[in-house]
Amino acid sequence: MKIELITIGDELLLGFVVDTNAVHLARVLAGVGVEVVRRSTVPDEAEAIAASVREALDRTGGVVTTGGLGPTSDDMTKPAIAALFGRQLQLNEGIVALIEERFRSFGFTGPMPPGNRQQAMIPDGAVIIPNAHGTAPGIWIEDDRGRWVAMLPGVPREMRGMLADELLPMLRQREQDVPTVVLSRTLRTTGIGESALADLLGDDATGFPDLPLAYNPGWQGTELRLTARGMSLPQARKHLDDGIAKLYSRVERYVYAEETTDLAEVVLRLARARGARIATAESCTGGLLGARLTAIPGASDVYTGGIVAYDDAVKLRIIGVDPEVLRSEGAVSEAIALEMARRIAKQMQCDVGIGITGIAGPGGATPGKPVGTVWIAVQVQDKSRTHGRVFIGDREEIRLRATQAALDMTRHMLA
């Protein structure tokens, strides 16, 4: 099934909000074989909304919108699309009651704001998509030729819940008779550049000419993605299984995960399997490595904690690095990274200690140590490894790349 996605809101066009809904929708829909063939973003204007929906329906016959269902006057999605389908909006008393109940449950006692009554206006003949996480219900509207628009709210938490609970089952039901799908699988690599990967893999990386290979580089490394199109679901799954296996066999050393799994999760899993615990000592990354590890639910059985030693005084007094080494080698050095890794592991009674020290920029460069210079050390029981390099990018990228390299060293040592 091919559809288009239309995200609605001035704040998206003016660049005040990153459109994370588009990413989430595309991924989740692709997973059930629904292909988003175009995405448009239009302002909160009835005319622009109606024009983009009309064009998209002409191209594909199916449209998902996000945004513009809120209680304020710039929320134009419903009236614009209802008018396009020639439908009137009617107040739905059931929705009014649900919204009122929701207000009461938050402890509001006064009358419901008038804007929220607007959220209960439903186009004639439309299907209500229930919203368990907010006040605005979604709407499914369809014409007699089977062309449809599904309207979801723009608040990510509400949109995600409604997509999983309501819209996906509706689409799956429609899709039963559709013979072909689009399906992707991804290998996540790190520790090797995009062009070196391409050299390693050559022109025919999988042996399947019908599975185009895409390279997506970023701070986490390079993702390798195979996409099957125009096949039946079982055929696509089979081709992708074989293609991914071939690809994996050729770049195994660099592959840390499939799909969206974060490297932090892989490291936690490896440590957990060995019964090992991890501690971190961070300078230039300022807590980012700890934040990445603890972003994963259940990190607490592996990650003990860490020290952010942003000031050298903390490196000396709290981590306890050797003042002689700090004086002779400088804070950004292999020796200090190693001191940090060893001493944090000991202090926190952990099997694994990770130390990071570097210059994230834009200031702080010294002769021989340009912005981006980072030293990383990993200690696993009585073995240690160090790695020094100059990362490219801005402050944010350098810090993210440093955490990724530290996690990848830990992965190799634990594997």
Add this chain to the structure above:
Amino acid sequence: MKIELITIGDELLLGFVVDTNAVHLARVLAGVGVEVVRRSTVPDEAEAIAASVREALDRTGGVVTTGGLGPTSDDMTKPAIAALFGRQLQLNEGIVALIEERFRSFGFTGPMPPGNRQQAMIPDGAVIIPNAHGTAPGIWIEDDRGRWVAMLPGVPREMRGMLADELLPMLRQREQDVPTVVLSRTLRTTGIGESALADLLGDDATGFPDLPLAYNPGWQGTELRLTARGMSLPQARKHLDDGIAKLYSRVERYVYAEETTDLAEVVLRLARARGARIATAESCTGGLLGARLTAIPGASDVYTGGIVAYDDAVKLRIIGVDPEVLRSEGAVSEAIALEMARRIAKQMQCDVGIGITGIAGPGGATPGKPVGTVWIAVQVQDKSRTHGRVFIGDREEIRLRATQAALDMTRHMLA
């Protein structure tokens, strides 16, 4: 000037990449009065690219594209748009030489890969937009009716550099005769909900009916944005100055910054002005608060460091919280947050200590302490404040909201 933005790439449509370029372009262009009236995302297919560019040119006459200028076979932007304009592609020897020089500077000695020659193919009559940060040059192509397309690469660092150094000056020159602009200004609030803000501000928040007010809620709080359209640049600036001043006077307590300034930067600035230094003790946020503070360049003169006490053993042994209090109150409690804030300030010899402890979920809830329960304490010299609440959202949102609330408490205490 009204333009459309077309971002090109299968990886965007499949949801493998968040389209941060779109946000950056929209913001930067709006700042010089160029309004992005629609954004489209299309796959790496010549036909889809050409169709979307043709439609956008028909609507606005000006298009910026990103992506599809790389060296691989799925990079279709140049041939598709050259064909639309009826132009041939020619190898440009000057660009070949630049790309070769770049390769040499990275230490490559072999022959240049053939894909990179493709990057040196330029449509007849097009203007080259130099790329100081990568191999793919951008292209400006224009027809005899003055309709134009500017093609930029998809790599964010390259795109941003070329936009600032090359494209903006080109657009400014074209725009000199254009009488009206679109311009926005934003106040960032936190510590108050969207609907409470709306109640406080009422229907006529600024006294300027021609300055529509938008509310953008998120984990950081709610942004209030005023947008002036269809005015001259001086008139828009004047209206926005007056409108923002009116708005500010009514919700001052909740406003921490204008435009895109992060609350961490505000807190660092306030502390710097007082000559105060900050230390953090984090449990559920796992280093995220330290990471936010150190994301700001120059944080090192204010932020000393912190301890991530994910495991209670770290709270006891390294921060030194009272074991009696931990036993009687539990780790997620007002008393422990206060112990963390006080002891970290003392241990790191700082004027300001911030302690955060909570349950980020999805597991870990106990009777009376649901997922989202967070206690925050801030100690500034001999004064302290605590704050306990249940944040909504998923694990990531709860952690981000907790860091924001901690920073906002610190802001109020330092102000």
